[in-house]
Amino acid sequence: AIPGCLTQCGGVEIPYPFGVGTNCSRKGFRIKCINGSAGEEIPVLLPTTRYQNIRVLNLSVSPLPEARVLLPVAWQCFNATGGVTGIYSGDVDFNPEGVYRISNTQNELFVLGCDTYAFTKGVRVHNVNARFPYRYFTGCITVSVDDKDPRDGACAGLGCCRVDIPPGITDTSMTFSSTWTRANQTFCPCDYAFIVEKGNYTFKASDLVSHTPDNRLPLDWWTMPLRLDWAIRDNNGDSMTSISCAQAPNEPDYGCRSKHSECTNSTNGPGYFCKCAHGYDGNPYVQSDGECTNINECQDPKSHNCSSGSKCIDTDGGYYCQCNFFRRGQQCDPLIPMAAVALLTTFAAVVLGCVAIVLLQTLNNRKRFNRNGGKLLNAQGITTYTKRELKKITNGYSKRLGGGHFGNVYEGTIVDGRKVAVKCPLRTRVSSHRCHWKNLIRPRRVPLPQQRVEEDGSFMNEIRFQFEVSRHKNLVQLLGCCLETDIPILVFEFVANGSLEDILHSAKKPCTLSLPERLDIAIGSAEAIAYMHSLDNQKRVHGDIKPSNILLDDDLNPKVSDFGSSKLLAIHSYYVRAVAADIGYMDPLYMKTEHFTLECDVYSFGVVLLELITRRRASWYEQDHQGNKILPIEFVKCFKDHGSGCAMYDSRLDFSAGEDAQSRCNKRCLDMIGMLAVRCLKEDKRERPTMAEVVEELKRVKVLLLGTHI
Numbered sequence: 001a002i003p004g005c006l007t008q009c010g011g012v013e014i015p016y017p018f019g020v021g022t023n024c025s026r027k028g029f030r031i032k033c034i035n036g037s038a039g040e041e042i043p044v045l046l047p048t049t050r051y052q053n054i055r056v057l058n059l060s061v062s063p064l065p066e067a068r069v070l071l072p073v074a075w076q077c078f079n080a081t082g083g084v085t086g087i088y089s090g091d092v093d094f095n096p097e098g099v100y101r102i103s104n105t106q107n108e109l110f111v112l113g114c115d116t117y118a119f120t121k122g123v124r125v126h127n128v129n130a131r132f133p134y135r136y137f138t139g140c141i142t143v144s145v146d147d148k149d150p151r152d153g154a155c156a157g158l159g160c161c162r163v164d165i166p167p168g169i170t171d172t173s174m175t176f177s178s179t180w181t182r183a184n185q186t187f188c189p190c191d192y193a194f195i196v197e198k199g200n201y202t203f204k205a206s207d208l209v210s211h212t213p214d215n216r217l218p219l220d221w222w223t224m225p226l227r228l229d230w231a232i233r234d235n236n237g238d239s240m241t242s243i244s245c246a247q248a249p250n251e252p253d254y255g256c257r258s259k260h261s262e263c264t265n266s267t268n269g270p271g272y273f274c275k276c277a278h279g280y281d282g283n284p285y286v287q288s289d290g291e292c293t294n295i296n297e298c299q300d301p302k303s304h305n306c307s308s309g310s311k312c313i314d315t316d317g318g319y320y321c322q323c324n325f326f327r328r329g330q331q332c333d334p335l336i337p338m339a340a341v342a343l344l345t346t347f348a349a350v351v352l353g354c355v356a357i358v359l360l361q362t363l364n365n366r367k368r369f370n371r372n373g374g375k376l377l378n379a380q381g382i383t384t385y386t387k388r389e390l391k392k393i394t395n396g397y398s399k400r401l402g403g404g405h406f407g408n409v410y411e412g413t414i415v416d417g418r419k420v421a422v423k424c425p426l427r428t429r430v431s432s433h434r435c436h437w438k439n440l441i442r443p444r445r446v447p448l449p450q451q452r453v454e455e456d457g458s459f460m461n462e463i464r465f466q467f468e469v470s471r472h473k474n475l476v477q478l479l480g481c482c483l484e485t486d487i488p489i490l491v492f493e494f495v496a497n498g499s500l501e502d503i504l505h506s507a508k509k510p511c512t513l514s515l516p517e518r519l520d521i522a523i524g525s526a527e528a529i530a531y532m533h534s535l536d537n538q539k540r541v542h543g544d545i546k547p548s549n550i551l552l553d554d555d556l557n558p559k560v561s562d563f564g565s566s567k568l569l570a571i572h573s574y575y576v577r578a579v580a581a582d583i584g585y586m587d588p589l590y591m592k593t594e595h596f597t598l599e600c601d602v603y604s605f606g607v608v609l610l611e612l613i614t615r616r617r618a619s620w621y622e623q624d625h626q627g628n629k630i631l632p633i634e635f636v637k638c639f640k641d642h643g644s645g646c647a648m649y650d651s652r653l654d655f656s657a658g659e660d661a662q663s664r665c666n667k668r669c670l671d672m673i674g675m676l677a678v679r680c681l682k683e684d685k686r687e688r689p690t691m692a693e694v695v696e697e698l699k700r701v702k703v704l705l706l707g708t709h710i
């Protein structure tokens with residue numbers, strides 16, 4: 001509205017060119033704001049040439065110029081004889097300045113009656129010689145013989161008819177006519193005709209009787225909402241003289257005042273109306289406040305069609321879509337197809353993941369290496385290997401030599417071409433075929449906190465110790481280790497001929513060891529154990545002396561192995577009993593005291609001696625002779641009973657008490673070894689010899705034997 005003019009009345013907005021009061025509207029668009037019976041504000045159209053006020057329901061300037069108003073229904077009624085008792089044509093003359101046309105697209109014409117023909121007309125023709133006084137006549141006919149025909153919702157000629165209207169209609173004045181008599185028509189005492197907004201009226205048969213007019217003014221009686229098209233039409237909307245967009249912009253009172261407005265020719269009657277240009281919204285009929293201003297299409301996703309791959313940029317009167325990074329084209333398609341992006345991303349993620357894993361592993365390896373004292377061991381000339389190097393050395397751990405409680409042993413070759421045995425720790429030992437003391441007496445195994453291992457440097461000290469002592473010719477030499485694991489992996493010299501266990505008891509190959517060879521094996525092994533027992537600073541119990549831990553090289557030189565593995569396990573897992581041994585070789589005293597001493601090794605070695613001379617296992621099963629036999633028990637008994645172990649000596653050894661000097665000597669030597677073994681097995685550990693004494697005794701046997709064997 002113009003500044004200083006009413007902007008609304010009774011809740012209805014009044015936009016320019018409409019206005020209330022003098023100089024507030026354009027000519028023909030004046031609105032009056034009156035008070036209703038209850039004092040409420042009611043906007044009505046002005047000026048009218050009659051007394052009626054046309055109530056305005058809504059006024060709009062865009063997108064289409066429309067006014068929604070209430071107009072009265074036309075009627076005529078009859079008495080019982082068919083005589084007309086009253087009539088109202090519905091003519092309200094709401095259009096003195098000619099700006100309105102009844103919208104032909106939004107409204108329709110209804111006629112209600114039982115013998116009725118009603119029509120309206122529009123656009124008076126001034127030419128006296130014209131065929132008709134008006135350009136348009138439109139209406140319809142409706143009949144009904146009795147009250148059974150009219151049906152609610154059906155408006156096709158029985159009590160009700162409807163018809164579309166042409167453009168250009170300027171008033172609602174109806175003309176009624178009939179064909180037959182209206183006498184005796186109490187079920188249908190009146191005819192009605194009206195134009196109404198499409199969809200706003202549905203015929204009801206009861207409307208034929210219930211709307212009989214009384215003495216009220218027509219406008220207070222039965223009205224219908226309908227839509228009026230309005231436009232700027234000069235000269236009272238005269239179709240001949242009203243100007244269109246072709247001329248209007250040149251006129252001094254050109255209506256489209258806003259900078260961003262456009263002129264559009266009216267499609268219902270002469271004249272023109274104004275619209276905001278595309279991309280603008282507001283009132284095209286004003287120059288300042290409320291005029292057409294830019295629409296920010298980017299604010300509402302429904303107002304623009306930029307794809308998800310682009311950004312909406314608002315401009316004056318429009319917008320454009322700016323493709324996001326790495327997209328182009330009309331649809332802002334990705335420069336690289338999504339599938340390729342997904343593939344690349346996945347690939348990059350996998351590569352990054354792998355790199356992260358490798359880095360983490362390297363970091364962890366380094367951490368363990370340092371924690372296990374790797375740097376110090378290196379500084380002391382002890383060779384350390386990385387896990388990767390060991391994998392190469394063992395050719396991917398492809399050749400397994402065997403396995404024990406410490407873990408698996410694999411064959412490998414180091415750079416100088418030497419064969420090695422790589423001993424890998426197992427965290428959890430899985431062994432069902434052997435009777436291990438751990439399976440009999442459950443040890444309390446509590447993982448030692450790594451920090452403690454680190455603090456007390458146990459691994460480092462143990463490896464350094466093993467490295468130093470293993471230089472003894474009868475101990476398997478430790479060549480190096482890998483400290484990148486929780487428990488170090490040990491790399492030993494390769495001992496080619498397998499274990500004494502394999503040689504004595506192999507089912508595949510008969511044992512061909514002679515007595516001197518067996519004696520040498522016994523002496524060498526005893527020397528190694530005695531050496532360990534003799535160490536000044538750190539006397540070391542082997543704890544697991546048995547034939548499978550005595551390996552033989554190409555020349556059948558014995559090499560005692562496994563002298564440190566149990567200690568390493570113990571360090572890591574903090575065994576309460578820090579040794580592990582095979583039950584067949586275990587000192588019964590240990591079972592009582594749970595305390596491993598040097599004498600325990602002596603006992604185990606006694607069993608080994610017996611195995612060497614009898615080639616029987618530490619325990620075996622004899623079906624005919626009451627089941628399980630324990631070698632030490634059987635041998636001691638035999639020796640006691642016969643004063644010799646002859647009945648149990650290996651039959652492959654040449655021995656007899658007969659004339660042959662050699663076999664006599666062999667028997668004597670075997671008896672000496674047997675007696676030595678019996679001493680080693682003494683229940684009272686104080687009666688057992690030391691390992692040094694065992695060596696001495698075995699050497700004496702050798703002197704005796706050499707005397708005859710030369």
Ligand SMILES: Nc1ncnc2c1ncn2[C@@H]1O[C@H](COP(=O)(O)OP(=O)(O)OP(=O)(O)O)[C@@H](O)[C@H]1O
Pocket residue numbers: 401402403404405406407408409420421423476492493494495496498499544548549551561562
């Ligand atoms: N230095 C080595 N050279 C050649 N072979 C070896 C070497 N060390 C071990 N072996 C082989 O690996 C097998 C397993 O050895 P390991 O010492 O781990 O177990 P074990 O002594 O048989 O049992 P446990 O350790 O439980 O007493 C041995 O029987 C032997 O055949």
